[in-house]
Amino acid sequence: MTLIRRETLRGGLSLGALTLLTGCDLSDHDSVQRVLARFSQWNDRVQAAIFSPGRLAPTFPEAMAVKDFRYNAWYGPDKAPRLDPAGYRLQLAGRIERKAPWTVEQLYALPQVSQVTRHVCVEGWSMIGKWSGTPLRTFLEQIGADTTARYVGFECADGYYEGIDMPTALHPQTMMAFRLSDEVLPMKYGYPFKIRIPTKLGFKNPKFVTTIYVTDKQPRGYWTDRGYNWFSGL
């Protein structure tokens, strides 16, 4: 506790110095980053507390869904992984009873629902789209995942990795999206499926998922490792 207080104090002093020294930005100092990380962890707890498992993200009329959805990644669409439908296998790991890998055919045969929801990017843009697929909850139940575990993690073919809290994984609108605008999810948008979570910021919606695991240890996230908030709920 003393350490936290000392860091907070040092952060406060740095903050004061910041306003006096124009043009000097102390954000990159380790002590400042540590204080900001503490706030971010506090915000994780606050967000988990105000997340309501039964509250649905707003849905919109199908006419409002964008047909030509924005491509978004840190690499260009030509660099997006092209997974071979025949060779693809979804691997399962962690606290799951039935860990046999899944083929695209098996995944696409799962019961499906559709949603017209809004994708909100951490940068501030938002876009409404129509996604169809299987509720993640249905899939987790089918594979015998331990839903009393705390987290669900994802590994992706493009080197991306993400993880979410179990209440969000079990939320009725969290889905494995196989289709975008009624068409099989195009290669660049994350074929064979992306995790669509309308209660999370866009970067918590991983694409090209190759592994799903269930764990009690908070999974790291690609952008979280680069300083973004972990929970990032909406």
Added chain:
Amino acid sequence: MTTQVDEQRHPLSRRILHWVMALSMLVMIGSGWRIYNAHPIIPDFTFPEWATLGGDVQASLARHGDPGVASAIAWHFAAMWTLAIAYILFMAWGFVSGHFRRDFLPVTPRMVVRDMLAALRFRLAHRLGEYNAVQKMAYWGALAAVAVMILSGIAIWKPVQTYPLELLFGGFQGARLVHFLVMAGIVLFLVVHVMLTLIVPRTLLAMVVGRATERRHDTAETVR
């Protein structure tokens, strides 16, 4: 002509809350500008990098492929707590203690117009420890603006958990626009606020040490 000593007093609680809000607001503005730059509302208008908060953009880009937005958001979501808590305490204390009633009231449109005209003719005398109608209006405006910032900020931060709230602002993008426009209003207030402080530095002294005095020579021509 009479001579009198005017006095301005700021109790410690008011001074602490004032400076916590001031610092928090600077952090919110600086980091908010960096976040704005990631997806500008006005096409082709971005804030100069040196005026934004969130570390070295080029280093962050080189290391992470992140345009320095992660740090800016971390600042923004840290200072939002200090700002909101200080603001709520300041408002509650301002109403309960009588500070607002004594110092920011009465104020009517007629008084504002009268003092505005007097100011434009350089006839508006400053009396330490007493606010003219334009100042009173500005303080109410700034306090109301912070409330709108907090509400539109919540609508942007939690558009699902607080869903109907964004409808007040015309949807999610509407809330972003309101958040941006009211920020501009607050920046304008801060510029004028600081300029006036520089013209009458004793007011700054009072907000730092708690008390300042000034001899006043009243003439018939000045309007209070």
